[in-house]
Amino acid sequence: MENGEKIRLDSVLIGGPLIRLKHEAWQFFILHYGSMPLENYLQGETIPTILSRICSVLELPFHLKICCIYLCVFPPSIEISTRQLYQLWEAEGFIPYNSEETAEHHLKELIRRGFIQVSKRRAGGTIKSCYFPSIVDTSLFLVAEKTEFVWSPDMVEEPMANVKRCFILKDLIDFFPSEYSDMYLQSFLNHSSESDRLARIDCENFCKKFKYLRVLDLGSAVLDQFPPGLENLFLLKYLKLNIPSLKCLPSQLCTLLNLQTLQMPSSYIDQSPEDIWMMQKLMHLNFGSITLPAPPTNYSSSLKNLIFVSALHPISCTPDILGRLPNIQTLRISGDLSYYQSRVSKSLCKLQKLEWLKLVNESKPSRMVLSEYQFPPSLTHLSLSNTELKEDPMPTLEKLPYVQVLKLKQNSYLGRKLACVGSGGFPELKVLHLKSMYWLDEWTMGAGAMPKLESLIVDPCAYLRKLPEELWCIQSLRKLDLHWPQTELRQRLRTFKDMEWRYDIQLYPYGI
Known part of the structure; x- marks a missing residue:
């Protein structure tokens, strides 16, 4: 069992899944059942819609079942970014590390089976966002509640004993100073639309209470500084914070060596510590802007697992820095591309696996010369914004x-x-x-x-x-x-x- 309990012998299913089924066995039964259609064991010809939907969830293969039930951490009918969903599945351990193709395959299979609907597609045809319709909502939440898979203050007043995941839809500011405490909580997600400002002491107490977190998404909640004590959450794999005033990335963050995804889209980082090169499991960096430091002279390793960076400041586009990011697939560069023209144009060729590139210029007037750029041949998606090119870009890009x-x-x-x-x-x-x-x-x-x-x-x-x-x-x-x-x-x-x-x-x- 997920909480370390042993399965009692008198709860083992014998002679069919609904015979001698005790309360203690429900979690095991719901999560692992799926070898035979449940309708075969139900009397009568008509199955109510909700029950039929529950049956269809139970009959999913285990790897799809947990990915499907996990949709309950999102508000129903809300647009879910597929990029975020893949990162969360990965942080939870539902898919192998660094396996976005597996996540995409799971999503398409859930779409084919009717649990998820496509909301938006990218220009190239890949799925950008999705949602699960209200008809799926009730059945998923019933299964999630029965398995103690997820909990929210809006579902029941008191948290269930063995719950591992918690999400907030509103009143985050009331939840933080509360007495809720589960030392084994591994995921916390805030979906409140209100931009609550969290007090320093509340963040510190939260990090002390939930020290085994793997996923921490504080959503739109505003922090004045990097949360004290967060560096002790050594199991963190996914972290999203909203700290608009943060200009310097704290060195304490670099002690989170298991971190795979770091999202701080409202932060514009002018200075990062050298220790960021020690975070070998990093895969996704998402900032308003981030400046990466030059690697230490006595350090020869690279961020070989980093595949997504947005938005990198042009000052960091040197051959030495980009050469240490060998597997970057998606890169957004934003800043004064005119001033750093020579640096950026001659360094991009280091990224031999780069597929998605977006260049956003922030200088007026622009003096970019596109013909000087050495684009890697692996590019499949290219976007230019505010570059104010004087020369026709087509002869270069074609x-x-x-x-x-x-x-x-x-x-x-x-x-x-x-x-x-x-x-x-x-x-x-x-x-x-x-x-x-x-x-x-x-x-x-x-x-x-x-x-x-x-x-x-x-x-x-x-x-x-x-x-x-x-x-x-x-x-x-x-x-x-x-x-x-x-x-x-x-x-x-x-x-x-x-x-x-x-x-x-x-x-x-x-x-x-």
Whole structure:
């Protein structure tokens, strides 16, 4: 049993799952049952909806069952970030360490079985967020309560003796100074929408009471400083804090050597301790901005498991630092990209496994020169924002061999012309998003460019007189979104006889 109890022999299931089933055996039965449809043991032909749903939960394979029941830690019908869900499953030990592919497979299987619905998809088609519908809500909570899998003050007044997970939907400020104490609580998540300000003494007492936590998510609760005593939660794997005033990452944090996910999206860190290079299990760093220190001269190791960083300050984009992050797959760089142009442009090639890259410039005016960038060939998703490029970015970007999604967003390019003239340019591109190119009035394409394009979004296209004729030769193109198109462009679209059945065209703010 999860709480270390031994299973009594008189509770072992004999002669069918519902024969001689005692109260003490319910947790074992619900979590491990699933070899035969439960309906076979129920009398009558009609099964009530809730009971039927419970049966479908019980019949899941064990690895899917615990992932499914874990959805109860989220409010029903709320959008759940799949990235966060995968990280939590991993921290709880439901999936192997550093195995996002396994988590994605589990999610898709739960979607196929009707327990989860897709809410949003990313431009490349992967699932960005999901939710579990209200029809699943009641049955999941009944199973979770019966197994003492999760507890919330909104469910019952007193915590159950063996509960391992607690979540808060409201009144976090009332929960913290309370006398609740369970030294074996391993997960605490705050989903309160209120930005409560937590007192220092309450945070300190909380860390003392729940010293075996693996997951700590304080959500929107505001802290004035790094919580004292948190460095003693040596089992922590997932940590999310909201400390807007924090500028320097405390060295105590680096003693949490089991930490896999560190989320502090409201913190802009100017200085980090050298000891951060000792945190070998780190996989995800999510900050408003973070500056990584140069590795100590006597330290040759790397953060080899780090796969996600957002947002890295450009000052940290040196060959030495990026060279110590060999397995980074997703990277967002935000800051003065003009000032650090040479440093960033020549260091990105160190990231040979980089797939997702977002560059956000924060300097005015921008002096970025995209042709100087040495992008790793592994890139599949690229996004530029506020880069204010003077030169046409297409001749540089069309040479990237595996890019599937390209987003040129908020003032990324200030020119009037785009030209994809290379034969076979953008060989794998599926999604092209052109946003806030206010002066774009001419776009040309070479024959054979973007052969796999599926979706095109131009927002706005107020001065664009026509789309390249080569677009209509792309057999894979199905989706076209145009915002504020000229009357001339609108009229051209009406001339295509097969427009309605072949393309999903959306014109804003008016129809075609």
